[in-house]
Amino acid sequence: MIDIRSLVKTFGLKPVLRGLNLHLEAGDFVALLGPNGAGKTTLLRILASLARPSLGEVRLAGHRLPGEAAAVRRILGVVSHQPLLYGDLTAEENLRFYARLYSLPQAKRRIDEILEMVGLDRRRRDRVREYSRGMQQRLAIGRAVLHDPLILLFDEPHTGLDQEASAMLDGVLRQVAGRGRTVLMTSHDLLRAADLASRIDILSGGVIARSLTRGQAEWDDLPALYRAVARG
């Protein structure tokens, strides 16, 4: 579903990704870990067609980037640090706006489903700027899955959330992943990543330095492994 080969991304003369290879099958839930500045967000922005690769091959569901970006955007849902929502519009209006951008048929029914799913049905007519950070993040996930995408990219979705909001977000993430979608999530929270994902990839030095599948012996001692890999 996601196939990246020898991906290089440089900003000016500074290389961030140095020949990265990554492969995700349909239905995989992969957590991408790495220290600040490792290139996690850069990688996700390339996959989201928001940035161009300097070198290498990137394919999502067989569509090559950046050439077939429009086709990729149709099958992609993205949740980033920021909610990508308009504060002066209500939750319902935000979703209606994105439904029109994605030309969704039966948008009203889908919006009702989404608001129910993220638990914001009762606050649908409140302006988003009146929402807590946790509510905004839940609505951001609702926005990302509105068009029922095959691939989901989550860039540190738990950032800034308290314990309760994080737990609620985990429930929504599990619900989304449980529908057989392919998920790539970046995180700094090792335990939460280990709890949610079926595979963990550690990004260090611009490449995937270590890949770990659930059930492998090191899975239970992830913090120690992470420290060793991230230190290089």
Add this chain to the structure above:
Amino acid sequence: MRAPPARGSAFLRAVGAVVWKDLAAELRSRELLGAMLVFALLVLLIFNFALELDVRTRSTITAGVLWVTFVFAGTLGLNRSMAVEKDRGCLDGLLLAPVDRSAIFFGKAGANLAFLWIVVAVVLPVYSLLYNTNLFVPGLLGVIVLGTIGYVAVGTLLAAMAVQARTRDVLLPILLFPVVLPVLIPAVKASTGLLQGVPLADIDTWIRLLVAYDVIFVVVAWWVFDFVVEE
């Protein structure tokens, strides 16, 4: 995953969605239009006190005062309109949509144009009262429409460029004013001619120039918007 609709209708739907979104958000907050209107009226007032003019001189400066007002107030609106997209990462949300990115440009430009025309609709009668000048001259509104189209086209493009920078508030006027001069000069000349009662045939060249620059600016902005917004 849902089936994609026909390309043309998806494009128009996306343009309409962006315009609707900007108008609906502004209806709630009244931040952008409020600032533009207050600023435009202040500019008019300052000119009113700064320039004590006889009737004859007034007819030669009216067009200049009007266009300075539109341009200054418009720059404020262009800056704010794009800043809203940047604040919560909404620009990324727009760019992630599976539509031609020029639809986003036309949507943003359409909303910016609507805001500027509201400012024009308020400024013209206020100017008429303050300066005791009749602005309801046939053709003047047409020239204002043409001038504002070119101004907003290039302004929306440059605002999308400037919003990426930390100094976006300062950067936009510095980028915009020199680039938009080819639209402003024929707009001011044609407006002055119309207000002085010059026959249409005599200002025909300015109006043709205005139309030509409108076409050039709209096409260039449409063409390069995708590159401007991508990292």
